Amino acid sequence: MTGPAILFDAVDLTLGRTVILDGVSLRVAAGTVHALVGPNGGGKSSLIRALLGQAPHRGTIRLDWPGDGPGTIAYVPQxxxxxxxxxxxxxxxxxxxxxxxxxxxxxxxxxxxxxxxxxxxxxxxxxxxxxxxxxxxxxxxxxxxxxxxAPDLIVLDEPMTALDEAGIAIFETLLAELSAAGTTVLWVEHDLAQVRRLATRVTGLNRRVLFDGPPMEMLSPERVFDLFSAVPRRTGAERIAS
Ligand SMILES: Nc1ncnc2c1ncn2[C@@H]1O[C@H](COP(=O)(O)OP(=O)(O)OP(=O)(O)O)[C@@H](O)[C@H]1O
Known part of the structure; x- marks a missing residue:
């Protein structure tokens, strides 16, 4: 079975007085390797916790399963x-x-x-x-x-952090096998070179979605700089509006 598509629509998550996620909308296509990147504390793990039903949130998170409905979801924590x-x-x-x-x-x-x-x-x-x-x-x-x-959807939260070279090679092989089997992969990762090489699509998240698209286009030096800046530069439209 091919994995599900995932829809995040206007997801807000506030813990205490801290806004962790602010109107996050993105779509993970079925059977793709979709990476989430962003700075520490940007809300990647929180978005995953919301998906897994572990974090109170507003907005919609929907899994669209093909065929007869829910399959197997696997989760690899940090x-x-x-x-x-x-x-x-x-x-x-x-x-x-x-x-x-x-x-x-x-x-x-x-x-x-x-x-x-x-x-x-x-x-x-x-x-x-x-x-x-x-x-x-x-x-x-x-x-x-x-x-x-065998999972239909696998959610990976920085799965390579502690791995050595051999472990990383094993992870890459696994990712290729899962992908070939039609598994949907949602993957939080800090290594942008790996994301560029292995992901189908990438979303930059820092409380809000800052970009979303194919890694080769999205991971330009300018976008990456903005994503990891404490105060993201404003877009041309925002500058004109202010
Ligand atoms: N239970 C909680 N109560 C209050 N704040 C929390 C809680 N859990 C997480 N946070 C805060 O939410 C923010 C986002 O955390 P999250 O773990 O989602 O970030 P992340 O993008 O996965 O970061 P990293 O790359 O460091 O793993 C952080 O500022 C964190 O301190």
Whole structure:
């Protein structure tokens, strides 16, 4: 199944007195790799939390599923907070996140956790203690959990932050495979060179949408400068209006 299209229409999010998102409208086309870029605190993760139903917001967020309706949504967070001393293996961790039966009954052996770990270069590490993994290895496990079951929509929040060169190559292969399978990918990323190379479309977000279009056109030095400036320069139309 091809993944869904996503519509964000006039999404506002205010926490306390802070306006986090202000009238954010954009469309993620079905089956594309759509990147969200912007400065720290620009609201990228908040937009994702709103999409996942984790943040109170105004406006509309709609998933348009093809065919018979809702498929599988996977989410890869920036990182996970947990007690590193927990006696939890990699396989236990995957079981907690991926299987429907209680994890205290043990991993469900009908699910091929090994194959998912294989795809992220973690073959043979299912019995390692999760808390003893390096940051990059934990990031790879977070990617693996998103592959079980195969997602129709995958939401990635800076998935490459802790990855080394080999991990980045694995991530790129995964992205290509997901894309070829028709999965919709919504991807928060700071590495603009990677976005230019791998994304179909990019949205620049700093509380508001500052640009939205194909990466080769959108990521011009001037636009990137504006996006990361504390006070974005005004457009010609805004200058004339003031
Ligand atoms: N629960 C909260 N209460 C108040 N403010 C919050 C809360 N969560 C996030 N914020 C604020 O919302 C703003 C946007 O945060 P968000 O994490 O969405 O940004 P981001 O674009 O993902 O940043 P980064 O690139 O650093 O990950 C920040 O100023 C942050 O401090």
């Amino acid at each position: 990182s996970v907070e947990f007690d590193r001393g927990l006696p939890l293996t990699v396989e236990d961790f995957l079981a907690v996140l991926c299987q429907r039966r209680p994890a205290f009954l043990g991993p469900d052996h009908r699910i091929d956790y090994g194959a998912a770990l294989d795809r992220v270069g973690m073959a043979g590490k299912a019995r390692r203690r999760f808390g003893a993994l390096s940051g990059g290895e934990r990031q790879r496990v977070l990617l693996a959990q998103a592959l079980i079951p």
